[in-house]
Amino acid sequence: MSENEKYLLQLARKGDVEAFEQLVDKFQKKVFNITLRMIGNYDDASELTQEVFIKIYRSIGSFKEEAQLSTWIYRIATNVCLDEIRKRKIKWIRSLDEEIHGEDGEYLMQIEDSSPTPDKVLENKSLKEAVNEAVESLPEKQRLIIVLRDMQGFSYEEISSIINKPVGTVKSRINRARLQLKEILLKKRELFCEDFVIDNRKEGLK
Numbered sequence: 001m002s003e004n005e006k007y008l009l010q011l012a013r014k015g016d017v018e019a020f021e022q023l024v025d026k027f028q029k030k031v032f033n034i035t036l037r038m039i040g041n042y043d044d045a046s047e048l049t050q051e052v053f054i055k056i057y058r059s060i061g062s063f064k065e066e067a068q069l070s071t072w073i074y075r076i077a078t079n080v081c082l083d084e085i086r087k088r089k090i091k092w093i094r095s096l097d098e099e100i101h102g103e104d105g106e107y108l109m110q111i112e113d114s115s116p117t118p119d120k121v122l123e124n125k126s127l128k129e130a131v132n133e134a135v136e137s138l139p140e141k142q143r144l145i146i147v148l149r150d151m152q153g154f155s156y157e158e159i160s161s162i163i164n165k166p167v168g169t170v171k172s173r174i175n176r177a178r179l180q181l182k183e184i185l186l187k188k189r190e191l192f193c194e195d196f197v198i199d200n201r202k203e204g205l206k
Contacts, residue, residue, distance in 0.1 A: 001069050009069060013061055020060070024053050027070065030152070031077045037147040038081040048084060052077045071161035074154075078144055078162055085140050134184040142177035149174050 001009075005026075011019035031052050036045035055076050063072055135146060148154045148162065156174075160167045 001065065005069050006065070009060070009063070009065075012057075020057060023069075027073050028053070030070075031073065034074065034077050034147065034152060035081055037151050038078075038144065039084065044084075048080055049077075052080050055080065068158075068161060071158055074158075075162045075164065078148070082140055082144065130185060131181075134181050137184060138177060138180060142173065142180060145170070145173045145177050146181070 005023070008019045008023050012023060028049065032045060032049045035048040035052070036042065039045050039048060052073075056073060059076075063069070135143060138146065144163070145159070148159050149156075154162065156167050156170050159170045163170070165173075
């Protein structure tokens, strides 16, 4: 935890709203990205992000500084998402290619395809849809581990702190989730181009 974070944390614990808002600004984008990936709806993700920071504000006095502030915040965010999914019994149904309506206009959840030919664009779109459907079909805990590792880029150690599980458990869950994705995607192999290879060495589908 940086010295600035420690300073803001001390002030926030004393009820300094401005200091807490600075902490919110620092972590809000990452928290929102986690909730959006887990829930798949911009408005719902925005509401859940607000809920996350309300919980943080109410419990900030109990935060133990031997842990990283960031992982403590992300742990609350993931728990809020899992609770919401269980409560509503929903699946992640938004396509990764679907337009998201935000305050700054519309954007795509996936990086824009740079392929020059229409047939390549169509091929890649089908592939992305297949991957999206595969992730959608994963159990919530496997979906979470894929979001944290392969979509948000957290390290094994960070994920361990976020979900409060040993690193060994994190690695085994990631492997199981990726194997499950591989199995699902292989069943959809007719959608893939011939040069697409599911390789355990590639980040994102290990």
